[in-house]
Amino acid sequence: MLTKTLSELTNEQQSLLDITKAHLRELTDQFVILIEEAQHQGEVEKSKNAQDLADFIMVQIAGLRTFAKLNTDKSKLGEMIDQLFLNYPFKNN
Structure with a gap:
């Protein structure tokens, strides 16, 4: 719902845009x-950047x-x- 809201708001509704972005x-x-x-539990490779993986998930959710x-x-x-979690970038190299 947040992604849909973000895509429908315009700059004229900046306060709502800011709130939506904060929630995302x-x-x-x-x-x-x-x-x-x-x-830490060994389920995801420690060399992977957690922020990058989180961003990847957010993009994939929108596509899904x-x-x-x-x-x-x-x-x-x-x-x-x-498949999202079995392939790049989660797949161990």
């Missing part, structure tokens, strides 16, 4: 925390939302989500 940053920050925890609207096959969507 908070969400990204939570992903960073989760990724760092996963790194579009994919889900175009494709009603829930198993295909689940497969796409699984």
Whole structure:
């Protein structure tokens, strides 16, 4: 919902844009925390930058939302989500 809101707001609604961006940053920050925890547990390679991975996830979520609207096959969507974490940049080199 935040991504949709962000795409629909204009500069004339700057205060709403700022609030939406702040919420998206908070969400990204939570992903960073989760990724760092996963790194400490050995689930994600420690050499990977947690912020970069969190940004990657945020971009993928936006794309997955579009994919889900175009494709009603829930198993295909689940497969796409699984692939997100099995490939670059999460894949160990």
